[in-house]
Amino acid sequence: LSNRLNKALRDLSGKGRLTEKNMEDMLKEVRIALLEADVNYKIVKDFLVRVKEKSLGTDVLEAVDPSSMVVKIVHDEIVELLGTQEATLNYAEDGMTVIMMVGLQGTGKTTSIAKVANLVKKKHNRNPLLVAADIIRPAAIEQLQTLGKSIDVEVFTKGIETPATETVKQAMLYAKEKGYDTVFIDTAGRLHIDEELMNELKEIENLVHPNDILLTVDAMTGQDIVQVAKSFHEQLNVTGLVVTKFDGDSRGGGVLSVRSITQVPVKFVGQGEKIDDLELFYPDRMADRILGMGDIVTLVEQAQEKMDLEESERAAKRMMEGTFTMEDMLSQLEQVSKMGPIGGILKMLPGMNQYADMINDADAEKGLKKQKAIIQSMTLEEREDPSILNNRRKNRIAKGSGSTPQEVSKMVSQFEKMQKMMKQMGALSKGGKLPNLGG
Numbered sequence: 113l114s115n116r117l118n119k120a121l122r123d124l125s126g127k128g129r130l131t132e133k134n135m136e137d138m139l140k141e142v143r144i145a146l147l148e149a150d151v152n153y154k155i156v157k158d159f160l161v162r163v164k165e166k167s168l169g170t171d172v173l174e175a176v177d178p179s180s181m182v183v184k185i186v187h188d189e190i191v192e193l194l195g196t197q198e199a200t201l202n203y204a205e206d207g208m209t210v211i212m213m214v215g216l217q218g219t220g221k222t223t224s225i226a227k228v229a230n231l232v233k234k235k236h237n238r239n240p241l242l243v244a245a246d247i248i249r250p251a252a253i254e255q256l257q258t259l260g261k262s263i264d265v266e267v268f269t270k271g272i273e274t275p276a277t278e279t280v281k282q283a284m285l286y287a288k289e290k291g292y293d294t295v296f297i298d299t300a301g302r303l304h305i306d307e308e309l310m311n312e313l314k315e316i317e318n319l320v321h322p323n324d325i326l327l328t329v330d331a332m333t334g335q336d337i338v339q340v341a342k343s344f345h346e347q348l349n350v351t352g353l354v355v356t357k358f359d360g361d362s363r364g365g366g367v368l369s370v371r372s373i374t375q376v377p378v379k380f381v382g383q384g385e386k387i388d389d390l391e392l393f394y395p396d397r398m399a400d401r402i403l404g405m406g407d408i409v410t411l412v413e414q415a416q417e418k419m420d421l422e423e424s425e426r427a428a429k430r431m432m433e434g435t436f437t438m439e440d441m442l443s444q445l446e447q448v449s450k451m452g453p454i455g456g457i458l459k460m461l462p463g464m465n466q467y468a469d470m471i472n473d474a475d476a477e478k479g480l481k482k483q484k485a486i487i488q489s490m491t492l493e494e495r496e497d498p499s500i501l502n503n504r505r506k507n508r509i510a511k512g513s514g515s516t517p518q519e520v521s522k523m524v525s526q527f528e529k530m531q532k533m534m535k536q537m538g539a540l541s542k543g544g545k546l547p548n549l550g551g
């Protein structure tokens with residue numbers, strides 16, 4: 113998926129400006145990317161109409177970097193669809209809050225109940241009770257009990273002989289009596305939606321009028337997720353989505369479809385099987401994932417944390433002035449190694465993740481270390497002016513850095529090439545023109 117989009121981006125970048133024609137090409141790729149991410153085709157269609165309108169309405173045609181501009185518009189539009197408002201649980205103003213978890217079998221209802229109950233207990237200071245209203249399989253009750261024990265929360269059950277609605281009725285009385293303030297109802301699911309399931313759920317809904325009915329949406333399921341969500345939403349007053357299994361390798365486009373068809377906000381995101389693998393919902397990150405652009409947010413955060421910005425700016429200035437030295441290069445290499453494995457960094461950069469797999473991190477790391485060692489073995493005088501490096505000096509540096517004189521020469525000539533190119537770029541940009549990096 114992302115490869116196509118990346119290719120479209122690559123084709124665009126470097127072409128100083130974006131015409132309506134190549135924007136069409138770009139949007140075609142976005143369309144394929146979204147379809148491949150399992151976003152429903154009708155939603156994709158409407159989506160692209162809006163993106164095109166917005167793109168044409170803004171200064172995108174004159175933008176410095178038109179491809180990023182389009183990606184940003186696409187990205188922002190997805191974020192908007194996903195919902196930018198923070199969604200939390202609808203706690204009752206006073207009295208008991210009831211939260212009912214619904215969804216197909218195996219989508220993660222029981223697991224999510226334990227995760228959310230643990231969160232409200234620890235973070236919201238609530239006193240939760242879990243109710244086992246999935247009486248279809250005996251194992252379901254046991255599973256809830258095990259989870260309850262692990263988070264130290266009581267589980268109410270009447271066994272599989274008592275009808276689910278009856279269990280819920282008794283659970284409510286029990287909760288009141290014991291002073292619980294948040295009741296979670298774990299319900300049964302089927303492999304497919306059927307009337308019997310819906311009727312049972314509706315009965316429970318009518319009985320307790322939950323403050324929240326959360327629908328679990330398995331990020332790994334494809335297109336049929338939309339139909340499922342639609343019928344749950346039509347028959348029950350679903351108030352929130354819990355996206356589960358977002359730790360899998362699916363792009364989660366189905367979530368976008370479900371969100372835009374039901375207009376129900378995502379409240380939680382499950383990222384694994386463990387209790388703590390639960391996150392609040394960050395539309396930015398999900399949008400990145402759906403687009404296949406890598407987690408730019410994370411990259412920026414990491415970069416900001418670890419990179420000394422002033423240092424980089426200073427180096428950039430020296431680059432443009434053509435006074436970039438080996439000393440600057442050394443500090444740049446150090447910045448890069450601070451950011452972690454190269455392959456990991458590339459994966460997070462739009463347009464670069466197709467190279468990530470080609471890079472062997474161990475090799476890249478070794479190369480980086482070697483380059484650093486070579487510069488470190490030079491005297492300050494040599495770092496300022498590598499042209500003074502004769503064979504005797506190169507031999508000394510090679511010995512000091514554990515490399516060969518050839519490697520030293522190669523490094524120096526690479527540096528000189530880079531320096532020359534930077535001088536040219538600096539001169540051009542001063543003249544108000546940027547070099548045409550494209551073909």
Ligand code: GDP
Binds near residue numbers: 381
């Ligand atoms: P239910 O039938 O809807 O109650 O689903 P369960 O809660 O029993 O979960 C079904 C399976 O999915 C179990 O093996 C869970 O461990 C697993 N599961 C649930 N949520 C997640 C998640 O966010 N990530 C992963 N990887 N597995 C999950």
Ligand code: MG
Binds near residue numbers: 222223246252
């Ligand atoms: Mg279950």
